[in-house]
Amino acid sequence: MPENTTYQTSTQIQLSSRPTGWPTPENFRTVTVQLDDLGENQVRVANEFISVDPYMRGRMSSAKSYVPPFELGETMDGSAIGRIVASRAESLPVGTLVLHQLGWRDVSQGDAGAFSAVPELPGDSPSLYLGILGMTGLTAYVGLTEIGPVTEGDTVFISGAAGAVGTAAGQIAKLLGASRVIGSAGSDEKVALLKEKYGFDAALNYKTAPLREQLPDLAPDGVDVFFDNVGGDHLEAALDVMNTHGRLAICGAISQYNATEPTKGPDNMANFITRSLSMRGFTLNHHLDKASEFNEKMTQWFGAGKVVYDETVVNGIGNAVDAFLNMMRGANTGKMVVRTGTPDND
Known part of the structure; x- marks a missing residue:
């Protein structure tokens, strides 16, 4: 299947230095990465929303924890939801909505096994897969x-x-x-x-x-x-x-x-x-192991209208760091997400 040439670059957020105390914008940098051609059984995803979460502060430290720390000079990761725009994997055709962990970027690419197809949510934002439904x-x-x-x-x-x-x-x-x-x-x-x-x-x-x-x-x-x-x-x-x-x-x-x-x-x-x-x-x-039960x-519960939610949505991958810092200060109500769509992929 031919690749969608609109998504050849990816804007990504990297950790440039480890914060002491409260993180600041100076601890991060934004880079533009030219994406390689897709390999066999790989997919490319235009992210629609990425998640910023409190646990990510711990990963900005080099201290031992339950997840590996973010590496300096490398793009950070985290939960994201997006749509496949190019695919060399039969199981994940173009247009599939997928949940994955290659956040902190507007376009993600990798082996198909790193992406999980999820059902569409008619009438609701797919960002719910990063929040109440996720x-x-x-x-x-x-x-x-x-x-x-x-x-x-x-x-x-x-x-x-x-x-x-x-x-x-x-x-x-x-x-x-x-x-x-x-x-x-x-x-x-x-x-x-x-x-x-x-x-x-x-x-x-x-x-x-x-x-x-x-x-x-x-x-x-x-x-x-x-x-x-x-x-x-x-x-x-x-x-x-x-x-x-x-x-x-x-x-x-x-x-x-x-x-x-x-x-x-x-x-x-x-x-x-x-x-x-x-x-x-x-x-x-x-x-x-509790995921299927949940x-x-x-x-x-959601289908019966027994669960409600709030989202605080920040627009633009370039504002992801501000979204994270504001979330850490309690500026959000409900789930804080970043809408990563650009004029090309809205």
Whole structure:
């Protein structure tokens, strides 16, 4: 099949230096790469959306982690959704919508095995495969079914609740039988959104007063499950109100990702003993066996209108770094994605 000559170059974002503390635009560079001709069983994809996520901050460090660090001078990667524009793979013809991990660029190319065909979403943006219908939703589901399982009648507290994983977790907790769901967010507008759109029973603005002062009033009967995206003062406040046999699912610690000095730990760790608490951290790559179960349930929930979502969309691959930095500062509501389309491939 002849190649589409419109997509011979790829604009890509590379890590040029490792940040200390908060990343800055100077830690990145934008390059234009001339793509090679397709090899046997390879495809070329015009990305429509790429994902920027908190875990990527950890990959900008050389410290050992659960995923390899980004290499200096190399194009970064991450989740992306796009459409095949040239193919030498019979299984993935031109026009196929595919999900893959070659993000941070507007055109991706590689072996067909690196790309997974996904169904079209009539009436909805394919970017949902990067959010509520993808790894974001799966992360929330794993945390609330396997790590800190929700049972009927539980009270659930979710930190960073207005973000992509947080908004998914609040809804999934309710669908799993939680009787009360509480969330934290960083503005009064996000607090209102959690209650009015996402069905949270209560929410707090962690910037208006110390969490340890606010949370007990919202959880008069205590908390059974804590889903933590933030760490720090959120974890400490949650430990104050956890019920006996409470479960803590530790998904992230965004409050510490840009710290340049060791952070102080909670002063109430003895509650793990006196209340028989369990805390378990997790990363999604160890729980991908839950994907088919999640896909089946989320498809039903989404189709029945039981799940809603928000996206913060930034236009242009050239604005991907700004999107990432703004997401790290909490400027997004729901999932932050970058629409990578150009005038040639919109």
